[in-house]
Amino acid sequence: MYSLIDPENADTREFDGEAPTLLDIGSNLDAERMRPSVWRYRKGEENAYHRQGEQEELYVVLEGTVDVTIEREDRRDVVKLTPGEVLVVPPESWRQLRAAEESRVLVVGAPNVEDDGILEE
Template sequence: MGYEVVQTDDVPTTDLSKIDEVPPDLEITALDEALGADQVNCKLWYFEPGEEIRYHAHSQQEELYYVLEGEFSLKLGRSGEEEYVEVGPGAAWLAKPEIGHGHRNVGDERGVVLAVGAPAVEDPGLDPHSLRDE
């Protein structure tokens, strides 16, 4: 067939707090799995107020983020050069390989972020501070 169409409300949500090996303790909807994607990761991440994905980097993966709902504080950039940016719905940002990134829901409502990463590799994250040029 070569294509798949799903309604996001029909895709199961996973509570990562029940999986010890997978931080952070957020809920996700794995659109990539529902669509049978091989070359890209695609998730909806759900953040209650104060929840975050901590500052990290990936060795190979480039990630694109898009805020669907909520208000977020982003921490972006190489270690020692980080910047903080406040964003809301409609904001998008890109994290290249080995570039630190993280975001926290700073609003009073649930936040939803679409995250798209390629290539689709198991890349659990690096400490951006270990990538600093000395």
């Protein structure tokens, strides 16, 4: 069995006035082991600085450019992602995505754990 969806037909979810707008493709695809979504950013928008409890996250830029700040132990990097580039971030690394221009990013978290994000206090 397989599932297919056009992300533009997925349910849209907002985060109480925070960026990004989430296209919830995962619930439409009935994914069991991963949690896919498409994040839609306006220029200059950024998501909350966070890390994950269990999820490893894969980011694929579909359009636009995003700067990803990643912090591990004593090191902080900013990685510029352009269309087609792929980045994987382990759960324990703090991260934040900021759109340099209007952008869409495919985000896949695994395992499929709901509300796994941990925000900085």
